[in-house]
Amino acid sequence: MTVIHDNLEATEAKMRARDVNVYYGDKQAIDSVSIDIPQKYVTAFIGPSGCGKSTFLRSLNRMNDTIASARVEGTIELDGEDIYKSGMDVVQLRARVGMVFQKPNPFPKSIYDNIAYGPKIHGFAEDKDDLDAIVERSLVRAGLWNEVKDRLADSGTALSGGQQQRLCIARAIAVDPEVILMDEPCSALDPIATAKIEELIDDLAGRYAIVIVTHSMQQAARVSQRTAFFHLGKVVEYGRTSDIFTNPLEERTKDYITGRYG
Amino acid sequence: MSPAILFLLALGLALAGWLAARARAWSFRTAEPGVRMAARPTYHAWYVALWIALPMLLFGVLWTILAPNLVNQAVLASPEAASLPAFGFQRDTILSEARNVASGASSAVFNPKAQALVEPFREAMTRYAWIGIAVSLVLAFLGGAWSFLKLKPDFRARTRVERIVMAILLLASLIAVLTTIGIVVSLVFETIRFFGMVNPLDFLFGLHWGPDPMSSAENPDSSRYGAVPLFWGTIFIGAIIAMIVAIPLGLMSAIYLTQYAAPSMRRWVKPALEILAGVPTVVYGYFAALTIAPSIRDIALFFGASNPSSESALAAGLVMGVMIIPFVSSMADDSIAAVPSAMRDGSLAMGATKSETIRKVLVPAALPGIVAGVMLAVSRAIGETMIVVMAASTAANLSANPLEAMTTVTVQIVAMLTGEGSFDHPATLSAFALGFVLFLVTLALNFIALRVVKRFREAYD
Numbered sequence: 025m026t027v028i029h030d031n032l033e034a035t036e037a038k039m040r041a042r043d044v045n046v047y048y049g050d051k052q053a054i055d056s057v058s059i060d061i062p063q064k065y066v067t068a069f070i071g072p073s074g075c076g077k078s079t080f081l082r083s084l085n086r087m088n089d090t091i092a093s094a095r096v097e098g099t100i101e102l103d104g105e106d107i108y109k110s111g112m113d114v115v116q117l118r119a120r121v122g123m124v125f126q127k128p129n130p131f132p133k134s135i136y137d138n139i140a141y142g143p144k145i146h147g148f149a150e151d152k153d154d155l156d157a158i159v160e161r162s163l164v165r166a167g168l169w170n171e172v173k174d175r176l177a178d179s180g181t182a183l184s185g186g187q188q189q190r191l192c193i194a195r196a197i198a199v200d201p202e203v204i205l206m207d208e209p210c211s212a213l214d215p216i217a218t219a220k221i222e223e224l225i226d227d228l229a230g231r232y233a234i235v236i237v238t239h240s241m242q243q244a245a246r247v248s249q250r251t252a253f254f255h256l257g258k259v260v261e262y263g264r265t266s267d268i269f270t271n272p273l274e275e276r277t278k279d280y281i282t283g284r285y286g
Numbered sequence: 287m288s289p290a291i292l293f294l295l296a297l298g299l300a301l302a303g304w305l306a307a308r309a310r311a312w313s314f315r316t317a318e319p320g321v322r323m324a325a326r327p328t329y330h331a332w333y334v335a336l337w338i339a340l341p342m343l344l345f346g347v348l349w350t351i352l353a354p355n356l357v358n359q360a361v362l363a364s365p366e367a368a369s370l371p372a373f374g375f376q377r378d379t380i381l382s383e384a385r386n387v388a389s390g391a392s393s394a395v396f397n398p399k400a401q402a403l404v405e406p407f408r409e410a411m412t413r414y415a416w417i418g419i420a421v422s423l424v425l426a427f428l429g430g431a432w433s434f435l436k437l438k439p440d441f442r443a444r445t446r447v448e449r450i451v452m453a454i455l456l457l458a459s460l461i462a463v464l465t466t467i468g469i470v471v472s473l474v475f476e477t478i479r480f481f482g483m484v485n486p487l488d489f490l491f492g493l494h495w496g497p498d499p500m501s502s503a504e505n506p507d508s509s510r511y512g513a514v515p516l517f518w519g520t521i522f523i524g525a526i527i528a529m530i531v532a533i534p535l536g537l538m539s540a541i542y543l544t545q546y547a548a549p550s551m552r553r554w555v556k557p558a559l560e561i562l563a564g565v566p567t568v569v570y571g572y573f574a575a576l577t578i579a580p581s582i583r584d585i586a587l588f589f590g591a592s593n594p595s596s597e598s599a600l601a602a603g604l605v606m607g608v609m610i611i612p613f614v615s616s617m618a619d620d621s622i623a624a625v626p627s628a629m630r631d632g633s634l635a636m637g638a639t640k641s642e643t644i645r646k647v648l649v650p651a652a653l654p655g656i657v658a659g660v661m662l663a664v665s666r667a668i669g670e671t672m673i674v675v676m677a678a679s680t681a682a683n684l685s686a687n688p689l690e691a692m693t694t695v696t697v698q699i700v701a702m703l704t705g706e707g708s709f710d711h712p713a714t715l716s717a718f719a720l721g722f723v724l725f726l727v728t729l730a731l732n733f734i735a736l737r738v739v740k741r742f743r744e745a746y747d
Contacts, residue, residue, distance in 0.1 A: 085635065087631065087634065090634060092549075115637045115638070115639055116637065118635055118636065118637035119636070120637075122635065122636065123631075123635035125628060125631060125632065127628055129628035129629060129631070129632040130632075131629060131632065131647055131650075131651070132651050133650070141633070141636065141638075141646065141647075142636040142637065142638075145636070145637070145638050145639075145642050146637060192632070195636065196635075196636070199637060
């Protein structure tokens with residue numbers, strides 16, 4: 025049902041979803057989605073509002089568990105291991121598959137404690153020096169170090185929106201994840217802050233598998249190498265970003281990217 | 287003139303004015319079809335009705351306050367009053383007896399002197415009643431006529447009516463505020479009188495509390511008015527023992543209810559907890575005095591305490607703590623629920639467990655609200671009387687042993703005011719000084735709590 029372009033080079037799949045259905049109570053939000061998330065690439069999910077792209081994203085690190093009525097069927101594998109199998113340690117899974125949310129959500133703690141939170145709960149740091157190093161490394165990678173290095177004790181909520189979002193990315197990086205899920209990370213930000221985040225995504229791409237949900241097709245085109253077009257809970261088309269935007273095989277994809285609906 | 291009759295009269299006249307004004311407003315339209323009215327006829331009607339009823343009612347209130355004095359003066363000026371004894375107390379008794387007979391509240395007098403005054407009283411009362419009715423009718427008429435004459439098609443009756451309604455609402459809120467101020471002022475006056483007799487420093491820092499209402503009022507022994515044992519008892523029972531019970535239990539129940547309980551569970555546990563807040567404190571008092579205090583004594587005996595008291599600070603504090611749980615729990619519940627779910631998701635998405643998320647993110651973020659709840663609970667606890675009266679005795683005792691009998695500020699206020707003492711005696715007046723201190727402390731606690739809550743609201747909105 026899903027049109028998957030056949031010119032994709034054979035890459036190692038970091039995550040693999042097969043026949044995934046997600047229900048909220050009786051309502052089906054995701055309808056037999058089967059796609060691969062490649063290693064070291066940025067994969068974009070695009071589609072109109074309510075098409076299920078965020079729902080699918082949240083099922084990749086089982087954040088849907090926090091919604092009582094949500095139910096997931098099918099298999100989602102991380103490095104070949106089904107993350108929905110019984111006995112799966114959700115805490116370990118989420119440490120490996122980090123997430124950045126639509127609205128920046130720093131904890132009402134200091135900048136330092138925001139970053140140190142994850143390493144502390146997972147016991148990554150042996151001592152204070154270790155922790156300092158992790159905090160610095162994460163902030164450097166998130167491109168925030170120079171802006172905040174002199175005020176690490178300030179509250180994370182006192183930063184600007186763009187800085188908050190980069191703080192959240194730094195926080196996700198600090199637990200050394202393998203996959204980073206981003207749920208419309210720029211939708212609450214101004215164009216300059218957005219550009220910074222996109223630059224950051226580019227920098228991070230070689231190191232992690234990144235999945236980004238976005239409403240902005242320009243953004244998908246700028247930052248991603250793979251694009252999946254979601255519509256009514258299904259993946260309509262999946263392929264190289266350049267192909268999806270210049271040469272879509274499906275009529276619905278073409279209609280969406282040319283702005284006919286959505 | 288009974289207030290009820292005046293009230294009905296005002297309503298009737300206002301209704302008449304209402305109908306007349308509405309008819310008049312309608313007549314503008316029939317007289318000149320197509321005229322643009324500045325307000326609907328109903329507003330004209332209300333405008334006139336309010337102008338009739340309000341002056342009457344305001345005068346009525348004023349008159350019910352003033353008339354008895356005027357009646358008294360008239361009676362005292364009468365020739366029958368010449369034979370009254372000069373001494374104030376006897377005189378007042380005779381006067382009130384005569385007044386009661388004249389108004390029909392009692393049927394006969396004991397004192398023959400009062401009999402002579404019944405007739406002048408009756409006369410004066412009737413006279414002033416008629417004056418009252420006459421004046422209020424004149425006022426109603428003036429108000430009605432004045433407002434009725436203002437009715438015109440372009441008269442903006444709606445704005446006027448709304449302004450009057452606003453003034454009424456303002457008055458209502460002022461009454462509450464003024465009453466509070468009045469209470470505080472009267473408290474301050476009595477407190478100043480007390481401090482005129484007893485050195486404030488002895489009161490605030492003295493370690494011995496034992497006012498003797500039978501001692502001479504002229505030369506009180508300041509050293510018997512040391513309130514520190516009372517302050518200590520209040521803090522020990524209300525802020526220490528009760529909070530040791532209420533804070534952990536309240537907080538844990540709030541965490542359970544917001545984070546772990548299934549919705550169906552929450553639906554009945556939360557209201558059940560809130561019912562606890564509605565139980566009259568006397569009932570808690572029974573429970574403390576009849577069940578908890580004796581069992582605490584028995585347990586103390588079991589562990590070898592010699593001659594433990596059957597009234598103890600521990601019993602009062604424990605029961606008070608249980609009483610306070612709903613306050614702490616519902617404030618904590620609200621503030622934990624107010625932490626944006628993005629915080630929780632953010633923490634969970636980092637691989638934090640549920641309990642780590644609660645301990646390290648939710649509770650710290652909700653802390654200002656929780657602290658405010660605790661402060662409100664403390665101010666409620668130290669103002670609490672019934673439980674301590676029933677379970678913790680009236681003996682002032684400066685001790686850190688929770689098994690001993692202790693007393694609190696509120697209990698002593700009750701004890702000082704319910705005695706035989708006169709209001710000139712420092713022992714009685716000390717109740718006002720204690721009340722004033724308590725008022726200041728609870729005011730400060732509430733003030734701080736509200737400030738904290740306000741800051742907390744700003745953080746997330």
